[in-house]
Amino acid sequence: MENKRTCLYDKHVKQGALISPFGGFDMPIQYSTIIDEHQAVRTDCGVFDVSHMGEVTVKGADAERYVQHIFTNDVSKIDAGQILYGMMLYDNGGTVDDLLVYKMAENDFLLVINAANIDKDWEWMQKQSEGFNIELLNRSEDYGQIAVQGPNAETVVEEVLGIACKELTFYTVKTIGDVIVSRTGYTGEDGFEIYASHNYICDCWDKLMESGRCKPCGLGCRDTLRFEVGLPLYGDELSADISPVMAGLSMFCKLDKEEFVGKNALVDQKTNGVAQKLVGIELEGKAIPRHGYTVLKDGEPVGEVTTGYHSISTDKSVCMALVKAEYGKLGTPLEVQIRKKTFPGVVVKKRFYDKHYKK
Incomplete structure (x- = not known):
C-alpha cells in the first residue's frame, strides 16, 4: 500500500x-x-x-460521558478551551494510544491521535460508542x-x-x-x-x-x-504491552473517576505493582544506545532500550528503557549492550534536559 x-x-x-x-x-x-x-x-x-496526526470530533448529548469512558484523564474537571493529555486503554491496561483531548465547548470535543494509529483508534472508538448518543467523526483527512x-x-x-x-x-x-x-x-x-x-x-x-x-x-x-524532556512516543514508551503505570504516567490516569476502559487493570497494577517499568539511563562515554538494545544487570538481561540518543542539548549518552521493576530505582547501576560491547550506566530521571540545564 x-x-x-x-x-x-x-x-x-x-x-x-x-x-x-x-x-x-x-x-x-x-x-x-x-x-x-x-x-x-x-x-x-x-x-x-x-498534518499526519489524526483528528476525531465527538459531539452530542453524551459526548462528555463517552470521552470519560474511553479516556484515562478527567474531562469533567476542565472548562471549554482547556486541553488534557491522557491515554485510551484496552481492558488489560495496555495502551490503545496516547492523545490530547480538546474541550471545544460543552459536549464538544476534539481528540488528536497519533498518525500510525488512526485506523486502529477509529475502529476502537466506534466499537466503544455503542449506547452513547453522540456524533463521532473522523476528521483526519480534513x-x-x-x-x-x-x-x-x-x-x-x-x-x-x-x-x-x-x-x-x-x-x-x-x-x-x-x-x-x-x-x-x-x-x-x-x-x-x-x-x-x-x-x-x-x-x-x-x-x-x-x-x-x-x-x-x-x-x-x-x-x-x-x-x-522525557515525553513518550507511542510504539516505543507506550504500546498495547506497555501500560501508563509501567511508563510512569499514572498522573494522567484518574483512578478516582467512576469508570473508564482499563481502569480495573490499572488499579490492580497500582495495588500489586508491575513486573517492568520505564526508566532513564545515563551511560558513561559517547556510545549511543538504540531502540531494542539489551539492558543488563551484572551481565544478565533485565530489559531493553525504548529510545536512545547522544543528547544534543546535554552532550550525554542517554536512553529510556523498559526494565524489570526491581532495577528501576534512581541510582541503580546497569549496563547497555551496544553491538559486542557493554557500557556501564546508571538509572536517572527520564527528563534528561530542562531549561535550566548547564553543560
Whole structure:
C-alpha cells in the first residue's frame, strides 16, 4: 500500500527535505541537519508539518460521558478551551494510544491521535460508542496542521501569521473562524499548533518560510526534542504491552473517576505493582544506545532500550528503557549492550534536559 502524503508534501520536496516513511505517511525527516533543527527549536523557532496526526470530533448529548469512558484523564474537571493529555486503554491496561483531548465547548470535543494509529483508534472508538448518543467523526483527512515551536514561537505566530495567540496559556485552545489554535507542544519548548484547511496551512507555511524567522524542522529533531524532556512516543514508551503505570504516567490516569476502559487493570497494577517499568539511563562515554538494545544487570538481561540518543542539548549518552521493576530505582547501576560491547550506566530521571540545564 502506498504511503499517504500531507498537504505540504510538495513544499518539503522543493525545499530538499529528506523524505522517509513514518506512520503510513511520507514525511520530512530533516531539511539541513537534525542538530541544526533541534537547536533552532531550543533557542529560537522551528516549524513542523504535523498534518499526519489524526483528528476525531465527538459531539452530542453524551459526548462528555463517552470521552470519560474511553479516556484515562478527567474531562469533567476542565472548562471549554482547556486541553488534557491522557491515554485510551484496552481492558488489560495496555495502551490503545496516547492523545490530547480538546474541550471545544460543552459536549464538544476534539481528540488528536497519533498518525500510525488512526485506523486502529477509529475502529476502537466506534466499537466503544455503542449506547452513547453522540456524533463521532473522523476528521483526519480534513485538517492540515503545523506546529510552531521554540522560545520565539509566540512572536512569530503573532507577527508573521497575524494570529493572536498571546492570551493562550499552556494547554488551552481557541478558534478563529474555522482555524483551531492551541498551545501545547511536544518539544519541551513553548509552542503552538494550528489546525485548518489544507489551503490555509499551505499559506501559513509559505509565510513562515518567506519570513526567514523560523527554520523548517523534520521528524528527526522532533524525536530528539521530545525524548530529551522525557515525553513518550507511542510504539516505543507506550504500546498495547506497555501500560501508563509501567511508563510512569499514572498522573494522567484518574483512578478516582467512576469508570473508564482499563481502569480495573490499572488499579490492580497500582495495588500489586508491575513486573517492568520505564526508566532513564545515563551511560558513561559517547556510545549511543538504540531502540531494542539489551539492558543488563551484572551481565544478565533485565530489559531493553525504548529510545536512545547522544543528547544534543546535554552532550550525554542517554536512553529510556523498559526494565524489570526491581532495577528501576534512581541510582541503580546497569549496563547497555551496544553491538559486542557493554557500557556501564546508571538509572536517572527520564527528563534528561530542562531549561535550566548547564553543560
